[in-house]
Amino acid sequence: MLGNENSKSQVLVDMAEKKTRYEKLVHVYHSELYRFAYWLCRDPNIAEDLVQETFLRAWRSLDSLLDQKAAKPWLLTILRRENARRFERKQFDYSDVENDTLVDEKSVTLDDEMEQTVIQRQIAKLPDEYREPLLLQVVMGCSGEEIAEILDLNKNTVMTRLYRARNQLKEALSRDDEQLKGASN
Amino acid sequence: MDDLEFRRRISAQPNSTDRELVEFAEQHSERQEFINDMQAFDLELANALDVPVPAGLAERILANTAAHAQNESVTTEQLNQAPADTSVQTPPQRTDNVVEASTRFKRARLPLAMAASVLVAVGAFLFSSEQNVAYAAGEHALAHVYYEINSLQKTEAISLATVNEKFAVLGGHLDELPGKVTYLMFCDFKGQKGLHLVFESDYGPMTVFIVPSKQQSFGIGDDDFQDDRFEGHINRGADADTILVASLGAPLENYNDRINGAIRWLN
Numbered sequence: 001m002l003g004n005e006n007s008k009s010q011v012l013v014d015m016a017e018k019k020t021r022y023e024k025l026v027h028v029y030h031s032e033l034y035r036f037a038y039w040l041c042r043d044p045n046i047a048e049d050l051v052q053e054t055f056l057r058a059w060r061s062l063d064s065l066l067d068q069k070a071a072k073p074w075l076l077t078i079l080r081r082e083n084a085r086r087f088e089r090k091q092f093d094y095s096d097v098e099n100d101t102l103v104d105e106k107s108v109t110l111d112d113e114m115e116q117t118v119i120q121r122q123i124a125k126l127p128d129e130y131r132e133p134l135l136l137q138v139v140m141g142c143s144g145e146e147i148a149e150i151l152d153l154n155k156n157t158v159m160t161r162l163y164r165a166r167n168q169l170k171e172a173l174s175r176d177d178e179q180l181k182g183a184s185n
Numbered sequence: 186m187d188d189l190e191f192r193r194r195i196s197a198q199p200n201s202t203d204r205e206l207v208e209f210a211e212q213h214s215e216r217q218e219f220i221n222d223m224q225a226f227d228l229e230l231a232n233a234l235d236v237p238v239p240a241g242l243a244e245r246i247l248a249n250t251a252a253h254a255q256n257e258s259v260t261t262e263q264l265n266q267a268p269a270d271t272s273v274q275t276p277p278q279r280t281d282n283v284v285e286a287s288t289r290f291k292r293a294r295l296p297l298a299m300a301a302s303v304l305v306a307v308g309a310f311l312f313s314s315e316q317n318v319a320y321a322a323g324e325h326a327l328a329h330v331y332y333e334i335n336s337l338q339k340t341e342a343i344s345l346a347t348v349n350e351k352f353a354v355l356g357g358h359l360d361e362l363p364g365k366v367t368y369l370m371f372c373d374f375k376g377q378k379g380l381h382l383v384f385e386s387d388y389g390p391m392t393v394f395i396v397p398s399k400q401q402s403f404g405i406g407d408d409d410f411q412d413d414r415f416e417g418h419i420n421r422g423a424d425a426d427t428i429l430v431a432s433l434g435a436p437l438e439n440y441n442d443r444i445n446g447a448i449r450w451l452n
Contacts, residue, residue: 026246027325028332031238031373038236048239055246056253068332119233137198138227139234141370144198162197170226 021068022059029075030055035139036076039131040083042124050086054079076140076150122172130165133158191216199223202341228347238373322419323410326428329372329381330392330415336383337390339367343382352380353451355397357425360447363440364391379425388435393444394428424450 030051037047037054057078058065065074123131136142136150144162148155186194186209194206199220210216330337343366349358351369355378367390368383379396398421408419417430418437427448429441 022250023247024328024332026243027373028329030243030246031371031378034238034242035234035236039234044239048242048245051242052246052249056250059250059254119229123230123233134230135234138231159194159197163193166196166199166223166226169230 018062022062025058025071025075026055029072032140033075033079036135037079037083039123039135039139040080041086046086050079050082053082057082072140072142073146073150076136076142080150118173118176119169122169122176125172126165126168130161130168133161134165137162188216192219195220195223199227200341228350235371238378243373321406321410322426322428323406323417325374326394326417326419326430327410327412327415329374329394330430333368333370333372333381336368336370336381336392339383340385341367343367343369348380348382352395355380355395355425356451357395358449358451360449362393362447363443386431386435386440389432391432391435391440392428392430394430395425395448396428397425398422420445422448 033054034047034051037050038044041047041050054075058075065071123134126134133147133151136147137144142150144155144158147153147158147162151158153161186205191206191209194201194203210220345359345362345366348362348366348369351371352359354371357380362382362384364384364386366382366384368381370381371378372381372394373379374394374396377396377399379394382393382395383390384393385391406419408421410417410419411433414433415430416433416435416437417428418441420427420429420441422445425448427441427445429437429444431437431440
């Protein structure tokens with residue numbers, strides 16, 4: 001009976017440790033993951049659902065995360081899988097990029113705001129294969145190796161896609177600029 | 186390496202510290218300018234991608250997990266209970282089915298109810314603390330440092346102007362920092378967006394968190410904290426809490442005064 005008590009208290013200790021680890025993961029990564037999810041689906045509600053589901057799965061299989069340093073790619077892999085499932089379950093209507101409403105609570109000047117919306121629209125227009133590595137790098141701060149691991153690509157391919165993503169964005173933005181100038185003349 | 190390859194590599198990783206790239210850039214001011222342009226563009230991208238995170242998301246995630254964890258534990262108990270239960274069923278020739286059902290009910294119900302209530306209690310204990318900010322502020326700060334421990338190994342300088350560009354989003358301005366800034370991020374501190382930066386000091390890299398105080402993210406716990414590697418101090422201000430975390434033995438107070446003296450709020 002005493003042994004039983006001991007094993008029970010050990011279960012409680014393990015549980016408390018697991019909970020502490022988990023809480024740290026949530027606190028450290030939820031914002032970045034939300035932003036990444038947002039840019040995958042461009043819908044605040046779906047993004048939150050994705051992050052919720054990701055952390056729930058993370059909780060269930062937390063024991064398989066042996067190295068805390070690997071937490072970020074691990075969470076991202078879960079989130080990407082969840083996002084893919086979303087398409088298996090139901091083909092959501094893509095929200096029209098032009099109609100995207102981004103609520104930005106930050107106080108920025110009108111010029112900044114316009115500039116940002118233009119960039120946001122162009123990022124949303126990038127093909128997935130270019131957008132995703134860029135998001136992983138800029139939003140999640142992943143290294144080339146981490147991106148390669150998460151997307152299951154080799155590192156050279158990742159580098160090429162990152163280069164093309166920025167190149168396409170720059171070109172598109174300078175086209176926008178010219179159009180704006182043309183319109184104001 | 187030729188210029189084309191240089192441009193491709195910088196475009197792929199504008200913040201690369203690869204020695205080969207750095208040396209190649211040093212040979213020509215145009216190349217250095219290209220790096221600067223791409224880094225500025227990257228900052229624009231980062232700002233554009235920096236969409237607001239819904240308030241209280243972390244708390245909702247933890248509450249959701251707690252709810253599921255409880256349900257799942259109870260369900261597992263029920264499943265475990267089921268086969269044991271059928272194995273001790275009395276032979277079918279018994280005719281008094283009603284009595285039988287009620288005894289079975291009593292026998293199975295008691296341990297199940299106990300197990301369920303214990304698990305609910307454990308779950309409530311484990312997760313309720315989150316709502317009450319039971320994490321002492323210092324512990325929270327240290328956990329954050331450990332989670333971004335790589336931030337202490339960065340060496341590339343970030344200009345004060347870049348720091349202030351981000352800090353302005355929170356309504357603040359830094360006149361100076363006691364050393365070269367090597368890491369700069371917006372981070373989430375219990376639902377409150379704050380600035381996380383690292384600078385180099387004579388006593389190794391030091392971490393500074395500047396977190397607007399309106400949500401009391403660092404509301405509870407001692408002002409001074411330490412573990413076997415770091416020590417830190419929380420300066421609770423009217424506008425923001427400033428948390429400094431340094432290696433054990435660093436003259437914390439001195440740095441603390443310098444940092445807090447350099448912060449200005451713009452409203």
